[in-house]
Amino acid sequence: MKNDMIVKKCAKCGAMVLTFKDCSCKECGIKCCFEEMKILEPNSVEASFEKHLPSYKVVGDKIIAEVGHVMEEEHYIEWIVYVSDNKQDIRYFDAGMNAVAEFDYEKGGKLYSYCNKHGLWMKEVE
Ligand SMILES: [Fe+2]
Known part of the structure; x- marks a missing residue:
């Protein structure tokens, strides 16, 4: 990459x-x-009860990423980034929103998510 x-x-x-x-x-x-x-070194293994790693599904030429995490005022996913060859695409979130983001899919790449309390997380995309 x-x-x-x-x-x-x-x-x-x-x-x-x-x-x-x-x-x-x-x-x-x-x-x-x-x-x-x-x-910031990303975590890639979920070690706690909370979900931080993005999950994803590819639908046609799009990839839909989601982090099933609380989205409360004091504790939420601030952003998700999809990194693929020559591209970084970012979506920002506020408390109360769903941490779901749609990107243009390219085979491979990485999804990053950032929790304001538990830091950076990364999942490889197939
Ligand atoms: Fe968290």
Whole structure:
């Protein structure tokens, strides 16, 4: 995959950035609150009662992704991203919405979801 997703987060304030091209220098990196932002490594194995991994179905030339997670004010899925060759497509959610998103399907790729309490999750698409 030419264009996988790298998300960085500030350990102090929680700011997040989607990284298009990271610095290759060992001396610096993207900084926030005067500290280097850390790469968020996605979880790929569901370890708790709650659902965080996106499920999906392919319908024609579309892929419909869903995360069966609570969508409460304090705890919800903030976004789902579909990464496929040369593309990143993102859908944002608010509390009260359903975490369901439709994308143009390309064979393969990865679906990422982000829970505001439990972080980043990734599922490979066949
Ligand atoms: Fe969660």
